[in-house]
Amino acid sequence: MSRFLSDKYKNLTAYTPGEQPQDQQYIKLNTNESPFPPSPFAQRLARQAAGDVQLYSDPECRELVAIASEKFGVSKDQILFTNGSDEILNFAFMAFCDKNRPVVFPQVTYGFYKVFAELNGIPYEEISLNPDFTINPNDYTGINKNIFIANPNAPTGIAMGLDDIESIVASNPDNIVVIDEAYVDFGAESAVSLVDRYNNLLVTQTFSKSRSLAGARLGFGIASKEIISDLRLIKYSTNPYNINRMTMYAGVGALADEEYFESNCKTVIGNREFTADALSKLGFDVLPSKANFIFAKKSGIDGKELYLNLKGKGVLVRHFDTALLKDYIRISIGSRQQMESFVQALEEIL
Numbered sequence: 157m158s159r160f161l162s163d164k165y166k167n168l169t170a171y172t173p174g175e176q177p178q179d180q181q182y183i184k185l186n187t188n189e190s191p192f193p194p195s196p197f198a199q200r201l202a203r204q205a206a207g208d209v210q211l212y213s214d215p216e217c218r219e220l221v222a223i224a225s226e227k228f229g230v231s232k233d234q235i236l237f238t239n240g241s242d243e244i245l246n247f248a249f250m251a252f253c254d255k256n257r258p259v260v261f262p263q264v265t266y267g268f269y270k271v272f273a274e275l276n277g278i279p280y281e282e283i284s285l286n287p288d289f290t291i292n293p294n295d296y297t298g299i300n301k302n303i304f305i306a307n308p309n310a311p312t313g314i315a316m317g318l319d320d321i322e323s324i325v326a327s328n329p330d331n332i333v334v335i336d337e338a339y340v341d342f343g344a345e346s347a348v349s350l351v352d353r354y355n356n357l358l359v360t361q362t363f364s365k366s367r368s369l370a371g372a373r374l375g376f377g378i379a380s381k382e383i384i385s386d387l388r389l390i391k392y393s394t395n396p397y398n399i400n401r402m403t404m405y406a407g408v409g410a411l412a413d414e415e416y417f418e419s420n421c422k423t424v425i426g427n428r429e430f431t432a433d434a435l436s437k438l439g440f441d442v443l444p445s446k447a448n449f450i451f452a453k454k455s456g457i458d459g460k461e462l463y464l465n466l467k468g469k470g471v472l473v474r475h476f477d478t479a480l481l482k483d484y485i486r487i488s489i490g491s492r493q494q495m496e497s498f499v500q501a502l503e504e505i506l
Protein backbone atom coordinates (compact mmCIF):
# COMPACT_ATOMS: atom_id res chain seq x y z
CA MET A 157 0.00 0.00 0.00
CA SER A 158 1.33 3.45 -0.80
CA ARG A 159 0.81 6.34 1.59
CA PHE A 160 -1.48 7.90 -1.02
CA LEU A 161 -4.31 5.37 -0.88
CA SER A 162 -7.57 6.99 0.13
CA ASP A 163 -8.74 6.21 3.65
CA LYS A 164 -11.95 4.90 2.23
CA TYR A 165 -10.14 1.94 0.63
CA LYS A 166 -7.64 1.13 3.39
CA ASN A 167 -9.69 -1.76 4.75
CA LEU A 168 -11.01 -3.03 1.44
CA THR A 169 -10.55 -6.75 0.76
CA ALA A 170 -10.67 -7.40 -2.98
CA TYR A 171 -12.45 -10.28 -4.69
CA THR A 172 -10.28 -13.36 -5.22
CA PRO A 173 -10.73 -14.71 -8.76
CA GLY A 174 -10.30 -18.44 -9.38
CA GLU A 175 -6.82 -19.55 -10.37
CA GLN A 176 -5.78 -19.13 -14.00
CA PRO A 177 -2.52 -21.08 -13.78
CA GLN A 178 0.14 -20.81 -16.47
CA ASP A 179 2.50 -23.52 -15.19
CA GLN A 180 0.91 -26.51 -16.92
CA GLN A 181 -2.19 -27.67 -18.78
CA TYR A 182 -4.93 -28.52 -16.32
CA ILE A 183 -8.37 -29.96 -16.82
CA LYS A 184 -9.84 -26.66 -15.77
CA LEU A 185 -12.99 -27.12 -13.74
CA ASN A 186 -12.55 -24.19 -11.37
CA THR A 187 -14.10 -21.00 -12.77
CA ASN A 188 -17.37 -22.10 -14.38
CA GLU A 189 -16.29 -21.19 -17.89
CA SER A 190 -17.81 -22.98 -20.87
CA PRO A 191 -15.79 -25.95 -22.15
CA PHE A 192 -16.87 -24.99 -25.68
CA PRO A 193 -15.39 -22.25 -27.88
CA PRO A 194 -17.64 -19.33 -28.82
CA SER A 195 -20.10 -19.86 -31.66
CA PRO A 196 -18.23 -19.84 -35.00
CA PHE A 197 -20.55 -17.04 -36.12
CA ALA A 198 -19.66 -14.99 -33.05
CA GLN A 199 -15.97 -15.55 -33.76
CA ARG A 200 -16.37 -14.45 -37.36
CA LEU A 201 -18.16 -11.22 -36.41
CA ALA A 202 -15.58 -10.46 -33.70
CA ARG A 203 -12.70 -10.97 -36.15
CA GLN A 204 -14.33 -8.60 -38.63
CA ALA A 205 -14.80 -6.00 -35.92
CA ALA A 206 -11.11 -6.23 -35.03
CA GLY A 207 -10.38 -4.46 -38.33
CA ASP A 208 -12.24 -1.35 -37.14
CA VAL A 209 -10.79 -0.83 -33.68
CA GLN A 210 -9.24 2.49 -34.64
CA LEU A 211 -12.80 3.75 -34.09
CA TYR A 212 -14.51 3.95 -30.73
CA SER A 213 -17.18 1.37 -30.09
CA ASP A 214 -20.87 2.27 -30.16
CA PRO A 215 -21.65 3.36 -26.58
CA GLU A 216 -25.30 2.49 -27.18
CA CYS A 217 -24.46 -1.03 -28.48
CA ARG A 218 -27.41 -0.58 -30.84
CA GLU A 219 -27.04 -3.80 -32.86
CA LEU A 220 -26.71 -5.86 -29.71
CA VAL A 221 -29.60 -4.14 -27.94
CA ALA A 222 -31.80 -4.67 -30.99
CA ILE A 223 -31.30 -8.42 -31.11
CA ALA A 224 -31.42 -8.80 -27.31
CA SER A 225 -34.67 -6.87 -26.95
CA GLU A 226 -36.22 -9.26 -29.47
CA LYS A 227 -34.83 -12.39 -27.77
CA PHE A 228 -35.89 -11.36 -24.29
CA GLY A 229 -39.20 -9.76 -25.25
CA VAL A 230 -38.53 -6.35 -23.69
CA SER A 231 -38.17 -2.88 -25.17
CA LYS A 232 -34.79 -1.44 -26.08
CA ASP A 233 -34.81 1.03 -23.21
CA GLN A 234 -35.15 -1.87 -20.75
CA ILE A 235 -31.70 -3.35 -21.45
CA LEU A 236 -28.20 -2.19 -20.62
CA PHE A 237 -25.02 -4.02 -21.64
CA THR A 238 -21.90 -3.89 -19.50
CA ASN A 239 -18.35 -5.17 -19.28
CA GLY A 240 -19.28 -8.51 -17.76
CA SER A 241 -22.22 -8.70 -15.41
CA ASP A 242 -19.85 -7.79 -12.59
CA GLU A 243 -19.97 -4.26 -13.97
CA ILE A 244 -23.75 -3.97 -13.92
CA LEU A 245 -23.80 -5.41 -10.40
CA ASN A 246 -21.35 -2.73 -9.31
CA PHE A 247 -23.43 -0.10 -11.13
CA ALA A 248 -26.49 -1.29 -9.18
CA PHE A 249 -24.66 -0.89 -5.87
CA MET A 250 -23.51 2.58 -6.96
CA ALA A 251 -26.89 3.69 -8.26
CA PHE A 252 -29.32 2.34 -5.66
CA CYS A 253 -27.46 1.74 -2.38
CA ASP A 254 -25.94 4.08 0.18
CA LYS A 255 -25.77 4.65 3.95
CA ASN A 256 -29.55 5.12 4.06
CA ARG A 257 -30.27 2.39 1.53
CA PRO A 258 -28.52 -0.67 2.97
CA VAL A 259 -28.38 -4.03 1.28
CA VAL A 260 -28.87 -7.67 2.21
CA PHE A 261 -27.73 -10.86 0.51
CA PRO A 262 -27.28 -14.49 1.51
CA GLN A 263 -24.34 -15.38 3.71
CA VAL A 264 -23.28 -17.98 1.16
CA THR A 265 -23.37 -16.42 -2.30
CA TYR A 266 -21.29 -14.75 -5.00
CA GLY A 267 -18.30 -13.17 -3.24
CA PHE A 268 -18.45 -9.95 -5.22
CA TYR A 269 -21.61 -8.59 -3.52
CA LYS A 270 -19.71 -8.04 -0.30
CA VAL A 271 -16.76 -6.50 -2.14
CA PHE A 272 -19.01 -4.08 -4.04
CA ALA A 273 -20.81 -3.12 -0.82
CA GLU A 274 -17.48 -2.41 0.87
CA LEU A 275 -16.04 -0.63 -2.16
CA ASN A 276 -19.00 1.74 -2.19
CA GLY A 277 -19.24 2.17 1.60
CA ILE A 278 -22.68 0.55 1.77
CA PRO A 279 -23.90 -1.09 4.99
CA TYR A 280 -24.77 -4.73 4.35
CA GLU A 281 -26.22 -7.69 6.17
CA GLU A 282 -25.61 -11.32 5.28
CA ILE A 283 -28.57 -13.62 5.86
CA SER A 284 -27.84 -17.26 6.72
CA LEU A 285 -29.07 -20.05 4.53
CA ASN A 286 -31.13 -23.00 5.72
CA PRO A 287 -29.00 -25.95 6.92
CA ASP A 288 -29.55 -27.63 3.54
CA PHE A 289 -28.03 -24.56 1.80
CA THR A 290 -31.35 -23.39 0.35
CA ILE A 291 -32.33 -19.73 0.62
CA ASN A 292 -35.42 -19.16 2.77
CA PRO A 293 -37.57 -16.66 0.86
CA ASN A 294 -39.36 -15.65 4.08
CA ASP A 295 -36.10 -14.13 5.32
CA TYR A 296 -36.42 -11.57 2.53
CA THR A 297 -40.15 -10.83 2.40
CA GLY A 298 -40.96 -7.29 3.46
CA ILE A 299 -37.42 -6.73 4.68
CA ASN A 300 -37.42 -3.17 3.36
CA LYS A 301 -33.79 -3.21 2.27
CA ASN A 302 -32.18 -3.61 -1.12
CA ILE A 303 -31.68 -7.27 -1.96
CA PHE A 304 -29.13 -9.12 -4.12
CA ILE A 305 -29.82 -12.79 -4.83
CA ALA A 306 -28.03 -15.08 -7.26
CA ASN A 307 -30.48 -17.54 -8.81
CA PRO A 308 -29.24 -20.25 -9.10
CA ASN A 309 -27.09 -19.39 -6.11
CA ALA A 310 -23.31 -19.73 -6.09
CA PRO A 311 -21.43 -21.79 -5.13
CA THR A 312 -24.32 -24.08 -4.17
CA GLY A 313 -26.01 -24.26 -7.59
CA ILE A 314 -29.41 -24.40 -5.88
CA ALA A 315 -32.21 -22.52 -7.63
CA MET A 316 -35.24 -20.76 -6.17
CA GLY A 317 -38.62 -21.00 -7.85
CA LEU A 318 -40.13 -18.03 -9.64
CA ASP A 319 -43.01 -17.85 -7.12
CA ASP A 320 -40.55 -17.29 -4.29
CA ILE A 321 -38.65 -14.66 -6.27
CA GLU A 322 -41.92 -12.92 -7.04
CA SER A 323 -43.00 -12.87 -3.39
CA ILE A 324 -39.69 -11.25 -2.44
CA VAL A 325 -39.96 -8.63 -5.19
CA ALA A 326 -43.65 -7.91 -4.50
CA SER A 327 -43.15 -7.54 -0.75
CA ASN A 328 -40.36 -4.96 -1.05
CA PRO A 329 -41.88 -2.40 -3.44
CA ASP A 330 -39.73 0.47 -2.15
CA ASN A 331 -36.45 -1.36 -2.57
CA ILE A 332 -34.45 -2.69 -5.46
CA VAL A 333 -34.30 -6.45 -5.81
CA VAL A 334 -31.46 -7.66 -8.03
CA ILE A 335 -31.70 -11.21 -9.32
CA ASP A 336 -28.31 -12.31 -10.66
CA GLU A 337 -29.02 -14.97 -13.27
CA ALA A 338 -25.44 -15.79 -14.27
CA TYR A 339 -26.37 -19.50 -14.39
CA VAL A 340 -30.03 -19.37 -15.33
CA ASP A 341 -29.57 -21.01 -18.75
CA PHE A 342 -28.69 -24.35 -17.14
CA GLY A 343 -32.16 -25.13 -15.89
CA ALA A 344 -33.61 -22.42 -13.60
CA GLU A 345 -36.59 -20.13 -14.27
CA SER A 346 -35.76 -16.58 -15.31
CA ALA A 347 -37.33 -13.56 -13.61
CA VAL A 348 -37.17 -11.52 -16.82
CA SER A 349 -40.88 -12.33 -17.23
CA LEU A 350 -41.55 -10.24 -14.09
CA VAL A 351 -39.86 -6.97 -15.04
CA ASP A 352 -42.93 -5.45 -16.67
CA ARG A 353 -45.00 -6.06 -13.53
CA TYR A 354 -42.47 -4.92 -10.92
CA ASN A 355 -40.60 -1.66 -11.35
CA ASN A 356 -38.23 -2.51 -8.46
CA LEU A 357 -36.75 -5.60 -10.14
CA LEU A 358 -33.39 -5.75 -11.92
CA VAL A 359 -32.39 -9.04 -13.58
CA THR A 360 -28.76 -9.47 -14.61
CA GLN A 361 -27.28 -12.09 -16.90
CA THR A 362 -23.90 -12.81 -18.46
CA PHE A 363 -22.38 -14.18 -21.66
CA SER A 364 -19.52 -15.66 -19.61
CA LYS A 365 -21.00 -19.03 -18.80
CA SER A 366 -23.65 -20.34 -21.19
CA ARG A 367 -22.46 -18.34 -24.21
CA SER A 368 -18.72 -19.08 -24.04
CA LEU A 369 -17.59 -15.44 -23.88
CA ALA A 370 -15.97 -15.18 -20.41
CA GLY A 371 -12.83 -13.62 -21.88
CA ALA A 372 -14.77 -11.12 -23.97
CA ARG A 373 -16.51 -9.63 -20.89
CA LEU A 374 -20.17 -9.12 -21.66
CA GLY A 375 -23.13 -8.93 -19.31
CA PHE A 376 -26.42 -7.08 -19.15
CA GLY A 377 -29.36 -6.04 -17.06
CA ILE A 378 -33.08 -6.03 -17.81
CA ALA A 379 -35.46 -3.87 -15.78
CA SER A 380 -37.97 -1.03 -16.02
CA LYS A 381 -36.82 1.80 -18.25
CA GLU A 382 -36.44 4.04 -15.19
CA ILE A 383 -34.01 1.63 -13.51
CA ILE A 384 -32.09 1.21 -16.76
CA SER A 385 -31.93 4.97 -17.12
CA ASP A 386 -30.34 5.26 -13.63
CA LEU A 387 -27.80 2.58 -14.52
CA ARG A 388 -27.02 4.42 -17.76
CA LEU A 389 -26.30 7.52 -15.69
CA ILE A 390 -23.57 5.55 -13.91
CA LYS A 391 -22.26 4.01 -17.12
CA TYR A 392 -22.01 7.37 -18.88
CA SER A 393 -20.35 8.85 -15.79
CA THR A 394 -17.65 6.19 -15.66
CA ASN A 395 -16.94 4.55 -19.04
CA PRO A 396 -19.32 5.09 -21.97
CA TYR A 397 -17.24 2.75 -24.17
CA ASN A 398 -17.41 -0.12 -21.71
CA ILE A 399 -18.16 -2.66 -24.45
CA ASN A 400 -15.39 -2.90 -27.04
CA ARG A 401 -16.11 -3.53 -30.71
CA MET A 402 -15.01 -7.17 -30.83
CA THR A 403 -17.06 -8.01 -27.79
CA MET A 404 -20.19 -6.30 -29.01
CA TYR A 405 -20.09 -8.22 -32.29
CA ALA A 406 -19.23 -11.46 -30.55
CA GLY A 407 -22.36 -10.85 -28.47
CA VAL A 408 -24.48 -10.26 -31.56
CA GLY A 409 -23.18 -13.51 -33.07
CA ALA A 410 -23.70 -15.47 -29.85
CA LEU A 411 -27.30 -14.30 -29.52
CA ALA A 412 -28.03 -14.99 -33.18
CA ASP A 413 -26.67 -18.55 -33.00
CA GLU A 414 -29.50 -19.90 -30.86
CA GLU A 415 -28.98 -23.49 -31.97
CA TYR A 416 -25.35 -23.59 -30.85
CA PHE A 417 -26.28 -22.04 -27.51
CA GLU A 418 -29.11 -24.45 -26.83
CA SER A 419 -27.12 -27.49 -27.81
CA ASN A 420 -24.22 -26.48 -25.52
CA CYS A 421 -26.54 -25.86 -22.57
CA LYS A 422 -28.12 -29.25 -23.10
CA THR A 423 -24.70 -30.95 -23.22
CA VAL A 424 -23.60 -29.23 -20.02
CA ILE A 425 -26.81 -30.27 -18.25
CA GLY A 426 -26.28 -33.88 -19.39
CA ASN A 427 -22.66 -33.83 -18.21
CA ARG A 428 -23.77 -32.34 -14.91
CA GLU A 429 -26.18 -35.21 -14.31
CA PHE A 430 -23.49 -37.72 -15.32
CA THR A 431 -21.05 -36.17 -12.84
CA ALA A 432 -23.61 -35.86 -10.04
CA ASP A 433 -24.46 -39.57 -10.42
CA ALA A 434 -20.82 -40.58 -10.40
CA LEU A 435 -20.18 -38.48 -7.28
CA SER A 436 -23.18 -39.95 -5.48
CA LYS A 437 -21.97 -43.45 -6.31
CA LEU A 438 -18.62 -42.56 -4.76
CA GLY A 439 -20.39 -41.57 -1.55
CA PHE A 440 -20.46 -37.81 -1.98
CA ASP A 441 -23.25 -35.52 -0.77
CA VAL A 442 -24.15 -33.57 -3.89
CA LEU A 443 -26.26 -30.40 -3.69
CA PRO A 444 -29.01 -30.32 -6.35
CA SER A 445 -27.53 -28.04 -9.01
CA LYS A 446 -29.27 -26.06 -11.73
CA ALA A 447 -25.98 -24.44 -12.72
CA ASN A 448 -22.90 -25.43 -14.74
CA PHE A 449 -21.13 -26.59 -11.59
CA ILE A 450 -21.64 -29.00 -8.73
CA PHE A 451 -20.99 -28.41 -5.04
CA ALA A 452 -20.20 -31.63 -3.21
CA LYS A 453 -18.50 -33.10 -0.16
CA LYS A 454 -17.64 -36.52 1.20
CA SER A 455 -17.72 -37.02 4.92
CA GLY A 456 -14.35 -37.85 6.39
CA ILE A 457 -12.48 -36.16 3.57
CA ASP A 458 -11.16 -32.63 3.84
CA GLY A 459 -12.19 -30.36 0.95
CA LYS A 460 -8.82 -28.68 0.74
CA GLU A 461 -6.96 -31.97 0.67
CA LEU A 462 -9.20 -33.21 -2.09
CA TYR A 463 -8.66 -30.02 -4.07
CA LEU A 464 -4.87 -30.37 -3.68
CA ASN A 465 -4.91 -34.06 -4.60
CA LEU A 466 -6.95 -33.34 -7.71
CA LYS A 467 -4.59 -30.52 -8.63
CA GLY A 468 -1.71 -32.95 -8.27
CA LYS A 469 -3.44 -35.10 -10.87
CA GLY A 470 -3.89 -32.15 -13.21
CA VAL A 471 -7.56 -31.45 -12.41
CA LEU A 472 -8.37 -28.00 -11.11
CA VAL A 473 -11.52 -27.49 -9.02
CA ARG A 474 -12.40 -24.67 -6.60
CA HIS A 475 -12.15 -24.84 -2.84
CA PHE A 476 -13.44 -22.11 -0.50
CA ASP A 477 -11.54 -21.89 2.75
CA THR A 478 -14.36 -20.70 5.01
CA ALA A 479 -15.93 -22.42 8.02
CA LEU A 480 -19.21 -23.16 6.24
CA LEU A 481 -17.79 -24.27 2.90
CA LYS A 482 -14.44 -25.86 3.68
CA ASP A 483 -15.71 -29.46 3.42
CA TYR A 484 -16.88 -28.91 -0.15
CA ILE A 485 -15.34 -28.68 -3.57
CA ARG A 486 -16.97 -26.89 -6.48
CA ILE A 487 -16.60 -28.66 -9.79
CA SER A 488 -17.34 -26.76 -13.00
CA ILE A 489 -19.00 -28.87 -15.66
CA GLY A 490 -16.81 -29.42 -18.71
CA SER A 491 -16.96 -31.73 -21.70
CA ARG A 492 -17.89 -35.39 -21.16
CA GLN A 493 -14.26 -36.36 -21.58
CA GLN A 494 -13.13 -33.84 -18.98
CA MET A 495 -15.76 -35.09 -16.54
CA GLU A 496 -14.71 -38.70 -17.11
CA SER A 497 -11.09 -37.74 -16.38
CA PHE A 498 -12.25 -35.93 -13.25
CA VAL A 499 -14.17 -38.98 -12.01
CA GLN A 500 -11.20 -41.23 -12.76
CA ALA A 501 -8.81 -38.95 -10.88
CA LEU A 502 -11.23 -38.91 -7.98
CA GLU A 503 -11.48 -42.71 -7.89
CA GLU A 504 -7.70 -42.99 -7.82
CA ILE A 505 -7.48 -40.52 -4.95
CA LEU A 506 -10.19 -42.24 -2.90
Ligand SMILES: *Cc1c(COP(=O)(O)O)cnc(C)c1O
Pocket residue numbers: 239240241242243266306310336338361362363364370373374375
Ligand atom coordinates in the same frame (compact mmCIF):
# COMPACT_ATOMS: atom_id res chain seq x y z
C1 LIG B 1 -19.65 -15.51 -13.04
C2 LIG B 1 -20.66 -14.75 -12.22
C3 LIG B 1 -20.97 -13.41 -12.46
C4 LIG B 1 -20.32 -12.48 -13.39
O1 LIG B 1 -19.58 -12.85 -14.34
P1 LIG B 1 -19.11 -11.87 -15.49
O2 LIG B 1 -18.05 -12.67 -16.13
O3 LIG B 1 -18.63 -10.59 -14.86
O4 LIG B 1 -20.30 -11.63 -16.34
C5 LIG B 1 -21.97 -12.82 -11.72
N1 LIG B 1 -22.62 -13.49 -10.78
C6 LIG B 1 -22.34 -14.75 -10.50
C7 LIG B 1 -23.12 -15.44 -9.44
C8 LIG B 1 -21.35 -15.42 -11.21
O5 LIG B 1 -21.04 -16.67 -10.89
